[in-house]
Amino acid sequence: MGARGLRAVEIAALRRGIELGLTHIDTAEMYGNGAAEEVIAEAIAGWPREGLFIVSKVLPQNGTYDGTIAACEASLRRLRTPYLDVYLLHWRGRHPLGETMRALEDLVDAGRIRALGVSNFDVADMDEARSLLRRHPLACNQVLYHLRERYVERALLPYCRQHKIALCGYSPFGTETFPGPATAAGRVLGTIAARHGGRTTPRQVALAFLVREAPLFAIPKAALPEHVEENAGALHLRLTETDLREIDQAFLENRSSGDLPMG
Numbered sequence: 001m002g003a004r005g006l007r008a009v010e011i012a013a014l015r016r017g018i019e020l021g022l023t024h025i026d027t028a029e030m031y032g033n034g035a036a037e038e039v040i041a042e043a044i045a046g047w048p049r050e051g052l053f054i055v056s057k058v059l060p061q062n063g064t065y066d067g068t069i070a071a072c073e074a075s076l077r078r079l080r081t082p083y084l085d086v087y088l089l090h091w092r093g094r095h096p097l098g099e100t101m102r103a104l105e106d107l108v109d110a111g112r113i114r115a116l117g118v119s120n121f122d123v124a125d126m127d128e129a130r131s132l133l134r135r136h137p138l139a140c141n142q143v144l145y146h147l148r149e150r151y152v153e154r155a156l157l158p159y160c161r162q163h164k165i166a167l168c169g170y171s172p173f174g175t176e177t178f179p180g181p182a183t184a185a186g187r188v189l190g191t192i193a194a195r196h197g198g199r200t201t202p203r204q205v206a207l208a209f210l211v212r213e214a215p216l217f218a219i220p221k222a223a224l225p226e227h228v229e230e231n232a233g234a235l236h237l238r239l240t241e242t243d244l245r246e247i248d249q250a251f252l253e254n255r256s257s258g259d260l261p262m263g
């Protein structure tokens with residue numbers, strides 16, 4: 001498929017997702033060097049803005065006070081939207097965190113973003129970010145979280161629960177490595193899916209697990225409309241205590257220690 005055809009499929013996938021209730025749209029200035037934000041602008045054109053939840057991110061190399069403000073304005077221009085629902089620092093970089101946080105707070109005051117957050121921050125970095133904020137709370141931390149990478153459950157999840165900060169898991173399928181029926185753990189997902197009947201799939205079971213409690217969210221990426229439809233099916237799936245326990249056991253060894261992993 002050519003670049004134009006691919007873009008049309010991606011736009012169709014985004015629109016299908018929005019129709020099905022997948023209204024949380026995650027992007028960043030980094031993705032395609034701004035091109036992803038332009039594709040999103042095309043997909044959401046004509047859709048009531050208040051029905052969408054748009055998140056973008058500033059690159060750490062732009063994380064000075066002026067750089068953050070300018071990066072946000074450029075994202076708003078590319079997205080053709082007057083405001084972002086959340087704006088995140090993509091990961092911690094060399095610029096003083098206080099400058100980035102001050103810029104994010106000023107962007108909230110100016111009505112350019114509704115809330116501010118971070119991405120790829122472990123507990124100590126979150127503590128530091130929160131200590132630097134004067135007027136607005138840290139609303140979100142976006143981190144790598146999938147069944148084979150459960151590091152965030154150790155300390156970040158309890159921390160975010162305590163401080164009422166959304167913990168948004170990215171790469172929820174582990175990108176290309178979703179556990180299939182050739183593995184014991186993959187078969188557990190298949191058994192649970194079958195128990196829920198209908199057209200429930202292992203990927204839907206995985207997504208439902210990853211958003212099983214507040215303040216967890218997941219942001220699967222899908223460029224194909226049929227993938228979007230399958231993922232949207234997870235919105236209505238409620239796992240039982242037994243399901244949760246079985247998944248927990250099947251993927252138990254995947255709470256890695258060490259540093260917060262990044263995708």
Ligand SMILES: NC(=O)c1ccc[n+]([C@@H]2O[C@H](COP(=O)([O-])OP(=O)(O)OC[C@H]3O[C@@H](n4cnc5c(N)ncnc54)[C@H](OP(=O)(O)O)[C@@H]3O)[C@@H](O)[C@H]2O)c1
Binds near residue numbers: 171175222223231
């Ligand atoms: N903050 C950060 O540092 C950071 C880092 C990485 C990612 N992210 C965010 O997280 C989002 C998701 O992460 P990701 O793209 O790394 O991983 P992912 O969502 O776990 O996996 C995406 C892959 O899964 C495929 N897929 C999706 N739904 C499927 C389905 N129902 N059946 C079969 N395959 C399916 C997609 O295929 P198709 O595309 O062909 O449908 C794509 O190849 C990104 O778009 C980005 O917004 C953030």
